[in-house]
Amino acid sequence: MAQANEDTQGGTPARDRELRARGKRTMRKLLDAGVEVFSKKGFHAARVDDIVKAARTSHGTFYLYFSNKDDLIEALASDVAEQMAGLADSLGEVTPDDAGRRELRAWLDRFSEVYERSGPIIGAWTAAETEKSDLGRIGTDLLGGFAVSLGRRIAAGAPELDAAAAAIALVAMIERYHYYAISGMLGAGQKVDRGAVLDTLAAVTHASLFGEARTRPAVHAR
Amino acid sequence: MAQANEDTQGGTPARDRELRARGKRTMRKLLDAGVEVFSKKGFHAARVDDIVKAARTSHGTFYLYFSNKDDLIEALASDVAEQMAGLADSLGEVTPDDAGRRELRAWLDRFSEVYERSGPIIGAWTAAETEKSDLGRIGTDLLGGFAVSLGRRIAAGAPELDAAAAAIALVAMIERYHYYAISGMLGAGQKVDRGAVLDTLAAVTHASLFGEARTRPAVHAR
């Protein structure tokens, strides 16, 4: 069910040689297993053994395609990074009028979809980096660069605002909101209507850029 | 330097007996060491050995006060939780007018201060939970409950808006923004003026609630 992107690249060892059909299939199984296990258990708790079992292959085989757990999450993450980059580019001009808001709303729809698939990987990735170095970098950079890219678009529509700062804030909001949604926080004991949530986010975002925040209720807590 | 709150409670073993002066001092050293080490290395990378060394005490002693690593981070975290609760309560009514914005701004100042001290602990705590169970709960709950509490205040000022949803979104924004700030993402290569950042956050937040988002630039990228 959970699946890596079709053309996700393999890890370091896999890139050093030509893969045949069978090899490609195995690598794919491992990538998919990686998504599944990392999503379910997070980076740290995920054992190579879990991944290998999920992929119905052996321990040794894993290291034929990835040099270690990090290598796998990186392969997975770099794919997500690409998707995110594409997503940022796909945001059209955001104008102060209702068309601008609709543009934002449509974009959020796409973001939501991508995030639902990749959110867990981003989480695992961030954790991986946090565990290694003093503080996470790439995972943060991803959203950061994403925000910058987004900021440029916004700047075109609301030049007098500090686009960079606002964009970061808004991306933070959007990302976390989705994170909460995925981690079940919003769904515990309450029905959340995805469309309504996105409406609210679009409204809040648009309003924070151009004023006018009169929205209808979206989520009913408790 | 980094220090736990004065009246932070100890772990399970410590609560089962009466602590004398010396015992209290030792526990305090361990709590402080916990803040220091968890902040610097995160939960997973933090070794009991690191903590014990930072506290200039021994392994055996550690387990005299805390039943395990989790117990320590929980002691630390529950303290943070209390502070956060207090913080949420301290937000006065947020009105659509400029007074409301100033209220928000002042509150952000307090939040910022608390977060700077406790952010790393929240991060470590979240990680601890993510590593154990399937997905983090308490760390998220903390901010979630925090948002709810905040939402109620906001509701008083902007009843027609879905306060719960908006509050969560805004808390998400505020929290992440601070997280980025702490993790150095915002500071790499650019001077960030804390006051200006808070101005922007206050403006964006207020605007998203009541419209009117005409703010002056706060952060100058590059």
Next chain:
Amino acid sequence: MAQANEDTQGGTPARDRELRARGKRTMRKLLDAGVEVFSKKGFHAARVDDIVKAARTSHGTFYLYFSNKDDLIEALASDVAEQMAGLADSLGEVTPDDAGRRELRAWLDRFSEVYERSGPIIGAWTAAETEKSDLGRIGTDLLGGFAVSLGRRIAAGAPELDAAAAAIALVAMIERYHYYAISGMLGAGQKVDRGAVLDTLAAVTHASLFGEARTRPAVHAR
């Protein structure tokens, strides 16, 4: 460049069937690769993978010709053993006079040449045995038997001396000296003249057998 002897035998599996031209070529590539890799990395550090890569063939193919890594080093070593046997036979009578010394000197020249080619293999072989059983045998036996054979020759020239004991001692000396030379110990920071070294060895050996050790300096340290 480093190459196995022309008519080195293959491993067990290769001897069980008739090799065609192509097969012979492949086996040869593997033998040469073996010499190259074992020489460079020693037995233990040499991976089957290294050998296979050096021979530009595959893992599966390797086991078509040799039943395992040991089998390969043994094939290589038994070849060396033969050469050594021939070498021992080639030593003429060593008389107390100058002709005896010249005979020794000429023989050392041949030894030197063979050792330069095969020394690394002997080393790898010895290591292989040391790693397996409690203590090396064949590698030692080789030089031991070699010494015995040499001893007999010497005995003819100096019957009153304990030929066996002396021969072993002298072979030990000669072998180690060459080993040191190969392993670079003698060459670090000083130019070593091979001819001069052999002169010294011949002189010392001859003198230890028949007295008269007045030699001119051979190596100038520093």
Next chain:
Amino acid sequence: MAQANEDTQGGTPARDRELRARGKRTMRKLLDAGVEVFSKKGFHAARVDDIVKAARTSHGTFYLYFSNKDDLIEALASDVAEQMAGLADSLGEVTPDDAGRRELRAWLDRFSEVYERSGPIIGAWTAAETEKSDLGRIGTDLLGGFAVSLGRRIAAGAPELDAAAAAIALVAMIERYHYYAISGMLGAGQKVDRGAVLDTLAAVTHASLFGEARTRPAVHAR
């Protein structure tokens, strides 16, 4: 039975802290176990597990005193190196007369004793280095430096000979002879009289330096 020198130093981790009586005892058990296991199986074949079992302690404890297998062999070897250095210093002047030969003979006695105890460690040590880098160094250096030191002594007695070259050759001879003796090669099926062997070595060595190699048989093969 096989035992490390009384004041052998511990490994890296052990040197970073103060050891109490119990700790010292444990470290000693590990050092002794190291000698025993390395001697019996050689460096590569020796498992940390074997050592730990021989020392009747646990896996974790091992790493409390040595950072790894290498660390242990190094601790053991550096001790040997010291003994060897002392040995080299202990050689008095070697004169052409019979007193010189007796001096040599007495020294060989001491060498023999030390080698019997430490030979296996030197072997393991050399193997350790051969396995790691391209070619062994320290193990070789040890004997090399040893030879140099010895060479100086000899130089005093036979100035016209190339002392450095000759010393290396002689040390090579002496060392290997002992190595063969230990590895059982000389003892298989024949009674070797240690005293007689040392007599021969002394005679051969002395003769090679000053002529006069008229010795009585030392070893009777078969």
Next chain:
DNA sequence: TATGAATGAGCCTTCATTCAT
């Protein structure tokens, strides 16, 4: 014959937790 792929036993190392003094 040849080969890419798969396997899994085996080994090293870490570290939270318990023990004995």
Next chain:
DNA sequence: AATGAATGAAGGCTCATTCAT
């Protein structure tokens, strides 16, 4: 109350050897 020492269950990774095409 304090502490140094000990423990052992995990877990990551390697690599000789076998398999399937």
